Amino acid sequence: MEKIMVETSPPLKGKVRISGAKNSALPILAASLLGTEDIILEDVPNLKDIEVMCEVLTSLGAKVEKLDKGIIKINSSNINNYITRYELMSKMRASFLVMGPLLTRLGKTKTSLPGGCAIGTRPIDLHLKGFKALGATINSDHGNISAYADKLVGDKIYLDFPSVGATENIIMAAVLAEGETIIDNAAMEPEIVDLASFLNKLGADIKGAGTSTIRVKGVKKLGGGVHSIIPDRIEAGTFMVASAITGGDITVENVITSHIKPIIAKLKEVGCEVIENGDSVRVIGNKDLKPTDIKTLPYPGFPTDMQAQFMTLMSLCKGTSVVIETVFENRFMHVDELKRMGADIKIDGRSAIIQGVDKLTSAPVKASDLRAGAALVLAGLVADGVTEIDNIYHIDRGYDGIEEKLSSLGAKIYRK
Numbered sequence: 001m002e003k004i005m006v007e008t009s010p011p012l013k014g015k016v017r018i019s020g021a022k023n024s025a026l027p028i029l030a031a032s033l034l035g036t037e038d039i040i041l042e043d044v045p046n047l048k049d050i051e052v053m054c055e056v057l058t059s060l061g062a063k064v065e066k067l068d069k070g071i072i073k074i075n076s077s078n079i080n081n082y083i084t085r086y087e088l089m090s091k092m093r094a095s096f097l098v099m100g101p102l103l104t105r106l107g108k109t110k111t112s113l114p115g116g117c118a119i120g121t122r123p124i125d126l127h128l129k130g131f132k133a134l135g136a137t138i139n140s141d142h143g144n145i146s147a148y149a150d151k152l153v154g155d156k157i158y159l160d161f162p163s164v165g166a167t168e169n170i171i172m173a174a175v176l177a178e179g180e181t182i183i184d185n186a187a188m189e190p191e192i193v194d195l196a197s198f199l200n201k202l203g204a205d206i207k208g209a210g211t212s213t214i215r216v217k218g219v220k221k222l223g224g225g226v227h228s229i230i231p232d233r234i235e236a237g238t239f240m241v242a243s244a245i246t247g248g249d250i251t252v253e254n255v256i257t258s259h260i261k262p263i264i265a266k267l268k269e270v271g272c273e274v275i276e277n278g279d280s281v282r283v284i285g286n287k288d289l290k291p292t293d294i295k296t297l298p299y300p301g302f303p304t305d306m307q308a309q310f311m312t313l314m315s316l317c318k319g320t321s322v323v324i325e326t327v328f329e330n331r332f333m334h335v336d337e338l339k340r341m342g343a344d345i346k347i348d349g350r351s352a353i354i355q356g357v358d359k360l361t362s363a364p365v366k367a368s369d370l371r372a373g374a375a376l377v378l379a380g381l382v383a384d385g386v387t388e389i390d391n392i393y394h395i396d397r398g399y400d401g402i403e404e405k406l407s408s409l410g411a412k413i414y415r416k
């Protein structure tokens with residue numbers, strides 16, 4: 001099994017271009033099943049999760065072609081299969097996002113239940129609540145879940161929690177339903193806005209994406225179009241923390257600064273200089289990092305996907321920081337690994353209390369999930385010695401060229 005090795009690195013300096021957002025590209029690829037003409041997607045990141053989603057689309061009968069770096073052409077005019085195979089579902093939870101498009105396009109869909117993962121139980125009740133409200137019948141047996149409907153009819157759906165995936169799946173199911181669907185307490189993440197703008201290009205009628213009420217008027221059919229994926233705000237945040245933690249000076253390019261407000265605010269609170277300039281942000285680190293507190297929340301709150309990386313940073317802030325994780329119930333798997341590198345962190349339920357230490361030291365560690373893996377890479381940059389990170393397939397799921405990008409900024413990182 002390949003490992004990522006990270007040596008103590010100098011302050012990182014230079015410019016880095018952020019790739020397209022994984023969490024936008026995945027639902028948009030799923031939504032491509034709704035189009036009946038050619039779709040061209042640009043700035044699609046080169047990631048394992050994207051490969052899996054392309055495999056899912058192909059298995060359902062779509063034609064998927066990689067045209068150039070970051071450019072994918074999809075034609076779903078002849079999709080003929082409504083079943084997502086277990087091995088594809090088990091490789092990636094987001095495969096569940098094809099349910100909404102299949103249900104509305106083919107009238108039926110079947111897949112295995114996604115189950116839990118390292119960051120929590122991750123139920124899908126809200127996705128199913130939406131499908132049912134639109135008139136679908138849901139059956140669940142032996143770990144499989146199927147939904148079917150002769151026709152879907154728009155309705156009012158209130159989400160008990162603004163789930164990103166449920167909002168996406170319901171929007172996708174509603175675009176070809178009869179009449180109007182109104183989703184209340186919808187997720188407001190930028191990735192929802194990107195999905196809606198993609199679908200509107202194909203001929204959908206979606207209003208209110210980015211607010212807590214989304215209105216979808218059903219249309220008869222969607223066509224094709226060209227769409228560029230928005231920049232990945234979490235990849236951007238990860239490189240911004242890399243600058244902060246190494247006392248560096250990194251400019252992250254291709255960012256939408258309004259999407260990363262909480263990250264900018266927290267980096268300023270710990271004492272970094274952050275300079276916004278159009279579609280780039282420069283982060284200048286500081287040797288004397290101050291502690292801060294973080295509470296993860298749905299957008300526009302502090303993103304849970306940046307919690308682990310910030311915890312590494314807080315481990316080196318002078319004083320006590322507190323993290324409260326409110327989005328996932330079990331997203332502290334990185335804590336034990338960071339402790340093995342010398343961090344002083346105590347967990348109490350959904351809170352973590354981080355007492356800053358003078359230094360971290362290298363150790364063999366394991367990435368338990370994608371963002372936990374990123375947190376360990378960041379720790380490795382400043383830890384004494386060589387940090388050996390195992391289970392790096394998690395990192396490859398969500399970071400496009402992480403070693404190349406970090407190396408270009410001066411980091412000592414390689415695979416072994």
Ligand code: EPU
Pocket residue numbers: 023024026094120121122123124125126127128161162163164165166187304305327328329370371398
């Ligand atoms: N939830 C329910 N019922 C549901 C759906 C969700 O109770 O039917 C709960 C979950 O258990 C969780 C909370 O709602 O506690 C948030 O889940 P959400 O549905 O919003 O998350 P998701 O759609 O499964 C996406 C991202 C995650 C990101 C979360 C939150 C994708 C492919 N994944 O997941 O990204 O953490 O939103 O922002 O878009 C990552 O990139 O590392 C990652 C995990």
